[in-house]
Every structure is written in structure tokens, then in C-alpha cells.
Amino acid sequence: MIIVDALAKHFTAPAPGGRGFSLKRHAPQVVHAVREVSFSAPDGRITGLLGPNGAGKTTTLRMLAGLITPDAGRMVVDGIDVNERPREALSRLGLLSDARGLYPRLTARENIVYYGVLQGLSRDAAHARADTLAAMLEMKPLLERRTDGFSQGERMKTALARALVHDPANIVLDEPTNGLDVLATRALRDALRFLRTPEGGGKCIVFSTHIMQEVERLCDSVVVVSHGRTVATGSVAELLAQTREDDFEEAFVKLAFQEELHAGAAAHQPQEAAR
Amino acid sequence: MSFANTSFLRSALTVYRKEIVDALRDRRTLLVVLASSVMMGPLVLIALSSFIASFETRAEKREVVVLHMERAPSLRNYFERQTYTIKPAPADFEQQLRKSRLGDPVVVVPEGFEEAVLHGDVPVVEVVSDSANKQAEGSSARIQRLLQGFSRERATLNLAVRGVSAELLEPMQVEERDLASTQTRATQITGMLPFFVLMAVLYGALNAALDTTAGERERGSLEPLLMNPVERAALVFGKWGAVASLSMLIAVLSCFSFIPAQWLLKSDTLQAMFQFGLREALLFLAVLLPFAAALSAVLMAVAIRCKSFKEAQANSAVVVLGVSVLPLFTVFNEGGEEGWHLMIPALAQNTLMTRVLKGEGFGVEQVVVPIAVCAVLTVVGVWAVAKMLRTAAVR
Numbered sequence: 001m002i003i004v005d006a007l008a009k010h011f012t013a014p015a016p017g018g019r020g021f022s023l024k025r026h027a028p029q030v031v032h033a034v035r036e037v038s039f040s041a042p043d044g045r046i047t048g049l050l051g052p053n054g055a056g057k058t059t060t061l062r063m064l065a066g067l068i069t070p071d072a073g074r075m076v077v078d079g080i081d082v083n084e085r086p087r088e089a090l091s092r093l094g095l096l097s098d099a100r101g102l103y104p105r106l107t108a109r110e111n112i113v114y115y116g117v118l119q120g121l122s123r124d125a126a127h128a129r130a131d132t133l134a135a136m137l138e139m140k141p142l143l144e145r146r147t148d149g150f151s152q153g154e155r156m157k158t159a160l161a162r163a164l165v166h167d168p169a170n171i172v173l174d175e176p177t178n179g180l181d182v183l184a185t186r187a188l189r190d191a192l193r194f195l196r197t198p199e200g201g202g203k204c205i206v207f208s209t210h211i212m213q214e215v216e217r218l219c220d221s222v223v224v225v226s227h228g229r230t231v232a233t234g235s236v237a238e239l240l241a242q243t244r245e246d247d248f249e250e251a252f253v254k255l256a257f258q259e260e261l262h263a264g265a266a267a268h269q270p271q272e273a274a275r
Numbered sequence: 276m277s278f279a280n281t282s283f284l285r286s287a288l289t290v291y292r293k294e295i296v297d298a299l300r301d302r303r304t305l306l307v308v309l310a311s312s313v314m315m316g317p318l319v320l321i322a323l324s325s326f327i328a329s330f331e332t333r334a335e336k337r338e339v340v341v342l343h344m345e346r347a348p349s350l351r352n353y354f355e356r357q358t359y360t361i362k363p364a365p366a367d368f369e370q371q372l373r374k375s376r377l378g379d380p381v382v383v384v385p386e387g388f389e390e391a392v393l394h395g396d397v398p399v400v401e402v403v404s405d406s407a408n409k410q411a412e413g414s415s416a417r418i419q420r421l422l423q424g425f426s427r428e429r430a431t432l433n434l435a436v437r438g439v440s441a442e443l444l445e446p447m448q449v450e451e452r453d454l455a456s457t458q459t460r461a462t463q464i465t466g467m468l469p470f471f472v473l474m475a476v477l478y479g480a481l482n483a484a485l486d487t488t489a490g491e492r493e494r495g496s497l498e499p500l501l502m503n504p505v506e507r508a509a510l511v512f513g514k515w516g517a518v519a520s521l522s523m524l525i526a527v528l529s530c531f532s533f534i535p536a537q538w539l540l541k542s543d544t545l546q547a548m549f550q551f552g553l554r555e556a557l558l559f560l561a562v563l564l565p566f567a568a569a570l571s572a573v574l575m576a577v578a579i580r581c582k583s584f585k586e587a588q589a590n591s592a593v594v595v596l597g598v599s600v601l602p603l604f605t606v607f608n609e610g611g612e613e614g615w616h617l618m619i620p621a622l623a624q625n626t627l628m629t630r631v632l633k634g635e636g637f638g639v640e641q642v643v644v645p646i647a648v649c650a651v652l653t654v655v656g657v658w659a660v661a662k663m664l665r666t667a668a669v670r
Contacts, residue, residue, distance in 0.1 A: 065502045067669050087504035095502045101495030105300040106293070117289045118503040162499070 001204055002041040002064070002170055007073035008228075009034040009059055033059040034070075035228035041206045041221075043169070046196055048219035049208035052256055056228040057208040058098050061174050065095050077170055091119060094168035096176055100159035104148035108139070108158045111147060112165050119166035126165060133161040137191055153184030160188070171195065173207040177214060189218055196220075212249050226256040286505040290513025291520075298483045298521055308482070312475030313529045316468050317536030320549070323465075324540040329410070331543070339418060340364050340379045347388040353425045372403065378410035380418050392429065465549050469628035470602055472529050472559065473621060476567050477598050479525025481591060483518040484574035488660065488667075489587035492579075497668040511661040515572055515653075522567035530559045550634065558631045561642060565649035566624050570598070572656025579663045597621060605629065617644045620652065 013029045034056040041047035051057050063070045064077075066086035075082040077089040102111050109130050116126025134140045139157045142150070147158060156176065164171065171192075177185045192207070194200040209215060215222050216236055224232040224239070232239055232255045236248060245251040254261070299305065337357075342364040344351055354361055364381045371377035383401040385391075391398040400422060404415045431441045491497040500510065533551045540546040574591055581587035602625035604616065617623045623645035630637050 062498075062669055067498065067501060067665060087506075090502060090504040093502075095499070097498050097502065099495030099498040101491075101497075101499070103293075103297055103496060104494075105297050110293075110296075114289070114293050115499075115503060118286060118500075118505050120504070159499070163502075 001043050001076075001078055002172070002206060003074075003076040004040070004060065004064070005038050005074045005076075007034055007037045007060060007063060007075065008032075008071045009056075009063060009068060010071060032228055034063070036230065037073075037225060037228065038230050039223040039233060041170075041204050043204040044196055044198070044202040045220040046192060046205040046207065046218055048215040048222045049206060049225060050210070050212070050215050050222055050252065050256075051208070051225035052210055055210075055225045055256070057210075057225055058174055060225070061095070061097065061172055061206075061208060064172060065093070065097065066090060091166065092169055094163045094166070094171045096160055096163040096171075096173045098174045098178075100155065102147040102150070102155060102158055102162075105146060107144050107146050108134075108150075108154075108161075109143045111158055112162045115162045116165040121166060129165050129167065130161065133164055136194065137161055138187060152179045153181060153187075156180055156184065156188070160191070167201070168203075169201070170204045171206070173205070175209055176207060177209065177211065185214075192218060212252055216248050224252065224255045227259065231255050231258070283506055283509045286509035287513040287516065290505075290510055291516045294483070294487055294514055294517030295520065298486070298517065301482070301486075304482050308475075308478050308525060309528070312471070312478045313525060313532055315475070316471040316529060317532050317539075319471060320465065320468065320533065320536050321539050324546070328543075336360075338362055338379065339382060339421065340368070340377070341382045341384060342368065343384045343386075346384045346386060347392075349389060349392065350384065350425060353428065354421070357421065357424070359421070369403065372405045372408055372411055375405075375408045375410070378408075378414070380404035380411050380415045382418060382422070465632055466629060468533070468632065469625045470599075472526070472563065472628065473566075473598055473602065473624060475529040476522055476526045476563055477570060477595060480518055480522035480567060480571045480574055481595070483521045484571055485578045485584055485587045485591065487514040487518060488575050488578040489581040490584050492581075492667055493583045497664070501665060501668045507661050507664050511657055511664060515575060515657050515660070518571040518575060519568045522571050523564050526560065526563040526567050530556045530563070549632075551632075555631050558636060559628055562624050562627045562631075562645065565646045565653075566620065569620060569649035569652035569656070570594070572653045572660070574656075576656040576659040576663075579660050579667050601625070617641060618648055620645070620648055623648065 010030055010032045013031050037056060037060050039047065039049070049057050049060070059068065062068045064075055064082060066082060066089070069083070075089075078092050080089045080092065082089045102108075103114075106114070109127070112130040112133065113123065113126040116129055117123060121129065130143065134143050137157045137160060139154070139161065142154055142158065147155065150158065156179075160173075160176070163173075173192075176188060180188065192205055195203045196205060207214075207218075219236065221233065221235050222239060223230055232242065234242065239251050239255065240246065240248060243251040243254045245254065337359050338361075339354055339359045340362045341354075344361055344363065351361065362379075364383075365371060365377070368377060368381045372381065381403045383403055385398050385400065388398045388400070390396075402415060402418055402422070404411045406412055430444065434441055434444070491500070501507070534553075534556060537546065537549055537551055540549065574594055577590050577594060578587035581590055598621045601619055601621040604619075604622050605612070605626060612626055616626050627637050627642065627645065
């Protein structure tokens, strides 16, 4: 169970040309990456975090991972406050971030076991988990190969297995289908559906994406994020009803870009949120 | 809860083990470091020794190459009394000297030498050499001394005939006394060895330091690594420990490679002068191991700020330059060793290692200062990496 409540984060970007030799100093730009994101992801369900590029999805997930400290708001994982007890929260989270680099000189198994031991598993337990996950993700033949030269799909599977090695109750995936072909995407979807079921552990799964089809096919509930704010929450059917649309893409555009649609592009340029 | 038993030490050891395995699998880089750094010192030593050996054999041979020896029987007699072997000069000796094919200077005796000497005229004897021909040039001074010996003998005899004491010619005697011990003299030749050892330590650390920081950032594996419930300090300690261990391994290999290298020394003189045994190797290590630790931390602190391996290489060039230039202080500084030398990293290590080679060794009070400096650098470096780690991961 993951609860995110009124999360906010701004960054100070260096002023344009400010680092050069020019004497005129511009004021540094403040970028509000996340203004007010709230959602609640229950166990045994897949929650989709849907939003256009730069909506603040990755920043939100990085805050959840404790990599960035939020300016305001609260994040609770299985009753543990992320800001107060970050490491305890991390051990209950399986995170597949945007950056999913592997160690090319280690085998897939070694990559997975490394994280398992860092998560506190014994070496034997980590090896056993690597075998279990390899069976689930259909990557057994990859296990003893060095990851140098892996395809995108193979990398993603390894990175996912690495994120799930400690069998976390909560799984957070940042744009997991980026760069994957149809078969790999399907395999991933099947794996996530299995993890949601009671046999798979009834996990709480949150995954961010900007692809509508992913959400339609997979998610039990959807959180639409735009310009750093949660703008709508509900199942696909509920969001369609709310916007009185038949097509989910139309519904999404209405929800995510309502500011642009209403205010008109020229009058107001919400560029600061477009990061 | 799995979190509770993930102790600091266990995490650090896990990271350490992984980084060591990772670095040791990078065979190509390791081989390059071994070949270029570890082998360099011994190879230079052996090359130097064969160079010196060729000089020694030339001096021992006691040969003099003369053109027209038949014109000077008295000179021949003198040469033979000095147990020199006389070799006739080849016809094209000038050509051969120029092309370095002849390794001895040539003494040219003028016509009518014998009569000129008898009549008190001063005949001119040429010693022909080529300053670009190192071998001939090296023997030139020796041959000139030999000829001056002949002159002096003639002069003394002439004065004795006239009843004048030879001491009038030499109112004073000059004798040279060299205070340098054999080993001190050897450091004129072996003085560059500490530099090669320092470079070996540097290159041992460089690649691993960059790979575990900037390399990890470039691969995108730093962000997921930080998503494990591990203290940042444990991650950094593990990484630093691995880098420092590799650097220390190279230091050990580099120091102990001198011991077998001296068996191969061709020059007996150098072999006698260059005494590098277990004691010297251990003293070298006492100096080098803290340096390897500090260097690893500093290189990592420089590299963690860089987004890519390439950028880190460019930035670490400053450190590389520092380690290679600072020891040169002792070369340019004629004032000799000063107290503050021991406070400058690289320079201090170079100074102490040179003392070991001179056979002087060093006491605890001398090694304490560089070790303290290295300890401070290590702490600052590791702290900087830990501080930068989280920012580095998400940027």
C-alpha cells in the first residue's frame, strides 16, 4: 500500500547564460517539477501514473525512492513514512527507475544477487530468488551470461528481476515499457498481472507511463498527472464517464491539457511546469 | 524485517566484493596497467645497467687506438709500461667515428714526433673523437689522461737531468675525497625509480576510481544502486576500499618486482650499489600504501562530479599531473630536502623512497607526517564522495 499526499518539489535551475563571462546576471529559474501530487495505491491492484512528458512522474517516483527530499507532502509505504524512515521504506519497495543500468562485466545472476544481498538477503536466498524470478520472467537462459551485449528486453528483464529480488510488497516501475518490442511488452504485462494475483503475492503495483494503451490494458485505476498536479483519479471507465468520451486518448487529452485547452496557448504559458 | 540485519559492515563488504570482481574482470585494463606501470621500473633499471656495463667493459679493456704508432717508439714504450694494448687505427677512422661504428677515440701521432721530442720542440698529438659518439666521448678523457701521464714523465726526466726537483713543478697536490656512499652514488642513476613506482600506484587506482563513480553514473546504475536500503557511507566505503585495494596491489607488485629485477642487472657496479631487498621493499610499502588510499579517495572525489567516464578522465588529468610534477621539486630544488617536502603528497613519498634507495632509510617521525596528510586526504575524499553521491545519481 502506497499513499502519496500533496507532494511538492521545486528545483532551481542555473540562470540562462549565467555561468558564462557575461556581467549581467539573470535570476535563477525556479522549476516546479511537482506541485501537488496525491494518490493512493492499494495492494493487489495495478495503479497507473499517467501523464505527458515532464508532468512530474519521474520526480515523484524519485522522491518515493528517497533520492530527492520533497519540499512538502507525505509519502507512506505500508504505514512507514518515507521521509522519516527511508531505508525501512526502501526495503518494502521494489523500484525500477528510469535509469536501469546493469554492470556489463557481471552476469545477470550476479547483478541480481548483488542487489539481493544489499537488500539484506543471504547469498543463498538471493541465488534462490534469482532462479525463481528468472522462471517467472522467462529469462533462465540469460542468467549465467554477462549482461554486456544484452538486448533492451533482456536488460529490462534483468533490471526488473533485480528490483524484485527481495520480494517487496510494493512495486514501482517508471516507464517500464520504454524501448521494448511487442513481445517483451506483453511478457512484462503478463508478469505484472501475475504479481497482482494472490498467487503472485497480491502486490501493490504502481507504474508510470505516457502511453494510453498500456493503461487501458493493464491498470485497475489511473492517476492522471499534469503540470505537477494530480488532475484526475479513477478507473478507465470512470475517467471516460467523467469526460463523457468513448476514446481514452480523448479523455486523457481533456484531463491532462485542460489548462491549455481552456486558457488558450497565447494568454498563458505554463512553461515552468513543463519540465 | 530484512532491513534490520543489513549491517553497515555487511553492506560495505558486499559492495567491496562486487567492485573487486568487476575490476578484476576488466582483464585488458589490468594487463595494460601491469605492463606499463609495474614492469616499467624494472625494465628501466635493466636498461640502465646494460648501458653502464658497456662503459665498464670499455674501461677494463685498457686499449688505445693509435694512427702511426711507428713514428713514436718512446710513446709506445710508455703505453706498454702502462699495460695498454695498442691497436692500429683503421684507415677510415674519421668516418667510423662519425657513424659511431668505432667506440674508441683515435690518437694521431704527427710525423717526426720522436725527433721533435728529443729536440725539445713541442709536437702536437691529436685525440680524435666525435662528441655525438657517446662511447668514444666517454673514453676520450681516459686517453687524454694517459697522454698527459707521458708528458709529465718526460718533463720530470728532463728536469732530473738538469738537477731540478720535480716538486717545483707541482707545489701542491690535489686529492679528491667523495663523501657519498656507494648507495648515494647509485641514486644518481636509480633516482628515477620512485617516480615509476608512484606512477604505477596512480594508474592502479585511476581506472577503478573512475569506473566506480563516473562510470556508474554514465551506465545509469548509480540511481538504482541508491534505491537499496543501504547507508550511503557503506556504499562509498565499499567502493573506496576496492579502489584502494587494487592500487595497493599494484604498489606491492611494483615494489617486489625490483627484487627479481636486480638479479638481471648486468653491471657489477650497479648491482653492488643498488641494494633492494625485503627491508627496502617493506619501507617502500610503508610509504606507498597510505598514498594509494589517499589517491583513490581523491580520484573518486574528482570523478563523482563528472557525468561520464570521458569527462572524469579529463578532470583527473589534474591529479595525474600533480603526482608526476610534484616529485620533480627535488630535481630542480638544489637546496636539498626540506621539512615541508614531507607535507606535500607525492613529493613526500618520492623523498622518502629516495632516502631508502640512498641506504639512509627513515624513522617513524619522518613517516608520520606523510601518513597523516594521506589520512586527511582520504577522509576528505571519502566524505566528498558520500556527500555528492545522491545528487550525482539523479542528475
